[in-house]
Amino acid sequence: MATRKPTGSASRATARAAADRAPGVRDAVIVGGNRIPFSRTGKKYSDASNQEMLTAALEGLVARFGLQGERLGEVVGGAVLKHSRDFNLVRESVLGSSLSAQTPAFDLQQACATGLEAAINVSNKIKLGQIDSGIAGGTDTVSDAPVAVSEGLRRALLDASHAKTLQARLKALAKVRPADLKPLTPSTDEPRTGLSMGEHQAITAARWGISREAQDEIALASHQHLAAAWDAGFFDDLVTPFRGLTRDDNLRADTSMEKLASLKPVFGKSLATSSEAPVEPTMTAGNSTPLTDGASAVLLSSAEWAAERDLPVLARFVDAETAAVDFVHGHEGLLMAPVHAVPRLLARNGLTLDDIDFFEIHEAFASTVLTTLAAWEDADYCKSELGLDGALGSVDRARLNVNGSSLAAGHPFAATGGRILATAAKLVAAKAAETGRPARALLSVCAAGGLGATAIVESV
Amino acid sequence: MTAATPATGAGDPLRVESLPTLPGLGGLYARGAASSGRIAAGRALPGLPVIGYGRAGDGDDDGGGTLVLPDVAYQVTGVATAGMTAHLHDYQRLLHEPVTDVLSAGYLHVLAFPLATAVMVRPDFPLPLLGMVHLANAVELRGPVQLGDVLEVRAWAENLRPHRRGVQVDLVAEVRRADDPAGVPVWRGVSTYLAKGFEAPGTEPAGVTEPEDAAEDRAPVGTWAPPLPTGRWALGPGTGRAYGAVSGDRNPIHLSALSAKAFGFPRAIAHGMYTAARALADVGHARGEAYRWTVRFAKPVLLPGTVDVAVTPAADGVGFDYVGWNGGRRIKHFEGSVTPL
Numbered sequence: 001m002a003t004r005k006p007t008g009s010a011s012r013a014t015a016r017a018a019a020d021r022a023p024g025v026r027d028a029v030i031v032g033g034n035r036i037p038f039s040r041t042g043k044k045y046s047d048a049s050n051q052e053m054l055t056a057a058l059e060g061l062v063a064r065f066g067l068q069g070e071r072l073g074e075v076v077g078g079a080v081l082k083h084s085r086d087f088n089l090v091r092e093s094v095l096g097s098s099l100s101a102q103t104p105a106f107d108l109q110q111a112c113a114t115g116l117e118a119a120i121n122v123s124n125k126i127k128l129g130q131i132d133s134g135i136a137g138g139t140d141t142v143s144d145a146p147v148a149v150s151e152g153l154r155r156a157l158l159d160a161s162h163a164k165t166l167q168a169r170l171k172a173l174a175k176v177r178p179a180d181l182k183p184l185t186p187s188t189d190e191p192r193t194g195l196s197m198g199e200h201q202a203i204t205a206a207r208w209g210i211s212r213e214a215q216d217e218i219a220l221a222s223h224q225h226l227a228a229a230w231d232a233g234f235f236d237d238l239v240t241p242f243r244g245l246t247r248d249d250n251l252r253a254d255t256s257m258e259k260l261a262s263l264k265p266v267f268g269k270s271l272a273t274s275s276e277a278p279v280e281p282t283m284t285a286g287n288s289t290p291l292t293d294g295a296s297a298v299l300l301s302s303a304e305w306a307a308e309r310d311l312p313v314l315a316r317f318v319d320a321e322t323a324a325v326d327f328v329h330g331h332e333g334l335l336m337a338p339v340h341a342v343p344r345l346l347a348r349n350g351l352t353l354d355d356i357d358f359f360e361i362h363e364a365f366a367s368t369v370l371t372t373l374a375a376w377e378d379a380d381y382c383k384s385e386l387g388l389d390g391a392l393g394s395v396d397r398a399r400l401n402v403n404g405s406s407l408a409a410g411h412p413f414a415a416t417g418g419r420i421l422a423t424a425a426k427l428v429a430a431k432a433a434e435t436g437r438p439a440r441a442l443l444s445v446c447a448a449g450g451l452g453a454t455a456i457v458e459s460v
Numbered sequence: 461m462t463a464a465t466p467a468t469g470a471g472d473p474l475r476v477e478s479l480p481t482l483p484g485l486g487g488l489y490a491r492g493a494a495s496s497g498r499i500a501a502g503r504a505l506p507g508l509p510v511i512g513y514g515r516a517g518d519g520d521d522d523g524g525g526t527l528v529l530p531d532v533a534y535q536v537t538g539v540a541t542a543g544m545t546a547h548l549h550d551y552q553r554l555l556h557e558p559v560t561d562v563l564s565a566g567y568l569h570v571l572a573f574p575l576a577t578a579v580m581v582r583p584d585f586p587l588p589l590l591g592m593v594h595l596a597n598a599v600e601l602r603g604p605v606q607l608g609d610v611l612e613v614r615a616w617a618e619n620l621r622p623h624r625r626g627v628q629v630d631l632v633a634e635v636r637r638a639d640d641p642a643g644v645p646v647w648r649g650v651s652t653y654l655a656k657g658f659e660a661p662g663t664e665p666a667g668v669t670e671p672e673d674a675a676e677d678r679a680p681v682g683t684w685a686p687p688l689p690t691g692r693w694a695l696g697p698g699t700g701r702a703y704g705a706v707s708g709d710r711n712p713i714h715l716s717a718l719s720a721k722a723f724g725f726p727r728a729i730a731h732g733m734y735t736a737a738r739a740l741a742d743v744g745h746a747r748g749e750a751y752r753w754t755v756r757f758a759k760p761v762l763l764p765g766t767v768d769v770a771v772t773p774a775a776d777g778v779g780f781d782y783v784g785w786n787g788g789r790r791i792k793h794f795e796g797s798v799t800p801l
C-alpha cells in the first residue's frame with residue numbers, strides 16, 4: 001500500500017480513507033494463480049477425482065512459485081459435489097502435494113461461491129496477521145460425482161446397524177422396497193423449490209425481459225474473448241496442463257451468432273403460457289454453462305511475505321461482500337444475490353461502477369449477467385430492492401469479462417472463484433503496468449441457495 | 461357452541477355419540493402397532509366405502525327422496541398424542557414440513573378426518589361415499605398443538621345444499637384440548653364433498669354462497685394462463701401409496717394405475733390433501749402458530765407427474781396464496797391460501 005501512487009480521484013481518495021480507518025489491518029495481496037484446463041463432464045477428466053484435480057492445481061502453483069517444502073499459513077478450498085469420504089479434501093490434497101505437511105487446511109462450501117469465499121477467508125486471515133500466506137482453491141467434478149443410496153435404503157441400513165439382535169436387524173432390512181435400491185445422483189435442483197437452477201434463471205430472465213439475442217451475444221463474446229486470451233498467452237502462467245488437456249475443451253473459438261441461434265431452448269419452456277411474463281423460451285445449451293470438471297488455486301500473502309521470497313504481486317485483495325436473497329416465494333431471482341452485494345461493497349469502499357476497470361461477472365447463464373446489469377440500471381428496482389437513491393448505474397460492456405468467462409471456459413462449481421480471481425488480478429496488474437495508474441476489478445459470483453459473493457481487487 | 465350442546469353451523473342441535481377411539485387411524489402409531497397400512501377407515505369399519513373422486517358419468521340418480529343428514533356428532537375424548545412421535549415425523553418428512561413436535565394443521569386433518577368418515581358411513585347418512593368428489597377444504601388452526609397434548613375430536617355432517625352437478629355437503633371436524641372441552645376448538649376443518657346426481661333438499665340453506673363452484677366452473681382446459689412458478693414438485697408413482705400409508709386414506713384411486721383404472725382414472729391420482737399440505741409446508745414459518753388454510757380442488761394430479769406451483773404473498777399483504785398446475789397442459793390442479801390468524 002505504501003508503494004501506491006496517490007491519485008487525484010475523489011472516490012479513490014475516499015477508498016484510501018476507508019481502508020486507512022482500520023488500524024492494524026494490513027494488505028492481502030494476490031501473488032498468482034494456477035488451474036488445470038476445465039473439461040466438459042464425461043470427457044478428459046472422466047476418471048479424475050476431486051482430490052486428484054485439486055492436488056494437480058496446487059502442485060502447479062507450488063512449482064510456479066517455488067513453494068516446495070514451504071509451510072503456508074493455510075490452504076482453504078472445497079468442492080460442491082463432495083463425497084462424504086472426502087471430509088478433509090483440502091488437507092488430503094495438501095498432504096499429496098509437495099507443500100510442507102505442516103501446512104494446515106480446511107474445507108468450506110458455499111455452492112458456486114466456494115472458491116471466492118475461500119479467497120475471502122484467506123485474505124481476511126492475512127489482513128488480520130493471523131497468517132502470512134495461504135492458498136484459496138476449489139475443485140469439482142460431475143464426471144466423478146458421488147452417488148448416494150436412497151433415503152429408504154439409507155434409513156433401513158442405519159436402523160439395521162443400530163439393531164442389537166439379528167431379528168431386529170432383519171426387521172429393519174425388511175423395510176427396504178425395490179424402489180429404494182435406485183441410487184441417488186446429485187441434481188442442480190434447489191431443495192426448497194424443486195426447480196432447477198436453469199428454470200429459476202429462466203423465470204428471472206422472463207421477469208426482466210431478457211432477449212435470446214442478447215444472451216447469445218454474451219455467449220459469443222465469452223468464447224471470442226477466451227479464445228483471444230488463450231491465443232495471446234494470457235493463461236500461460238495461470239494454467240497447468242492435466243491429463244493431456246492443454247486448453248479448456250468447452251471453448252468454441254469458431255462459434256457464431258448463427259450457430260448459437262440454431263440451438264433449441266432447454267430451460268423455461270413452460271413459461272410461454274404464463275400470465276405474468278409470457279415469453280418464448282430463450283435459454284439454450286449455448287448461453288448456459290455446461291457441466292464441467294476442473295480445479296483452481298490462488299496464492300495470497302502479505303506484501304512482506306511475497307517480498308521476502310522475491311515473488312511478484314499482481315493485486316491487493318481489497319474487500320468482499322456476500323449477500324443472500326429471498327427467492328423461495330419468488331420475491332427475488334435465485335441468482336440475484338450479487339446484485340445486492342455489489343452496491344454495499346462499492347459504498348463501503350467509496351466507489352462507483354465508473355471506478356471499476358474490469359467487471360468479472362460469473363456467467364452461470366448469459367441471462368444472469370444480463371439481469372444483473374439490467375437490475376443496476378433500473379432506478380425503481382434499485383430504490384425498492386437495494387435501498388439506493390436511484391439506479392446504481394451502467395456497466396461499460398467493454399470492461400465486462402474481457403478475457404471470457406464461464407460460458408466459454410466452463411464452470412466446475414468450486415473452481416470458478418479461483419479462475420476469476422487469478423484472471424482479475426492479472427488483468428489489473430497488466431492494466432496498471434500499461435497505464436501507470438491503479439486499476440480495479442469487481443468480481444461477482446452467484447450461487448445456489450440465493451447466495452452470492454463479490455469482491456474488489458486492485459493493482460498494487 | 462359448547463361441548464354440552466353441539467350444533468351445526470345453521471344452529472341445528474346435534475346428538476353426541478361417543479366412540480371409544482378414533483376409528484381406524486387413531487392411535488395406530490401411538491400403540492406401536494405394525495407399520496402396515498391397515499388404517500383406512502374402510503378397514504376399521506367393515507363395509508365402509510372410501511372417499512374418492514368421482515368417475516366421469518357415474519351420476520346415477522337414486523336419491524329420489526328427501527335427503528336428510530344424521531343429527532349426530534361423533535366424539536372421541538382422551539386422544540393422547542404422546543405416542544405419535546414416529547407417525548408425526550413420518551408425516552412431516554413426507555410433506556416437507558420441518559421435523560418438530562408441533563402438529564401442523566395438515567397432521568391434525570389426518571388425525572381427525574377418519575371420525576368424519578365414520579359419520580359418512582352411518583346407515584342413515586343419505587349419500588353414497590363411493591364416488592364423492594372432494595371439492596374444497598378449509599381449516600383453522602387457532603394455536604399450537606404439540607406432542608403430549610391430550611385432545612378431544614368431534615365430527616358431523618352439515619349444510620347439505622345444491623350444486624349444479626348434484627349436492628354438496630360439509631363434513632366438519634373439530635379438535636379441542638381435553639383440558640378445555642367447552643372452549644373454542646384449537647383446530648377446525650370443513651371438508652366439502654360433491655355427490656353427483658343427487659338433488660338437494662327443498663330449500664337452499666340461507667346465506668350459502670357457492671365458492672366451491674369455482675372448482676367446477678373453471679375455465680376450459682388449455683386456456684388458463686398460470687403465474688410464474690415458484691416451485692416444481694416431481695411426484696413419483698409411489699406418492700399416493702406414501703400418503704396413503706401415513707394418512708390412512710388408502711382409496712384405490714391413489715394407490716396404483718391398475719386400481720385407479722377401475723374407477724375411471726387413467727393412472728393413480730395424488731391425494732388432494734397431500735397437495736394442499738405440501739403447499740402449506742412451502743409457506744414455512746411465515747404462517748405462524750395460528751392460521752387459516754384453504755384449498756379448492758380442480759383437476760386431479762395424475763401420478764407420476766410434475767406439478768408447477770406458485771406460493772406467493774397474498775395481494776392484500778396478509779398470508780400467502782398458492783396455486784398448482786400442470787405446466788405442459790395448462791391445467792389447474794388446486795388453489796388456496798394460508799393466512800395467519
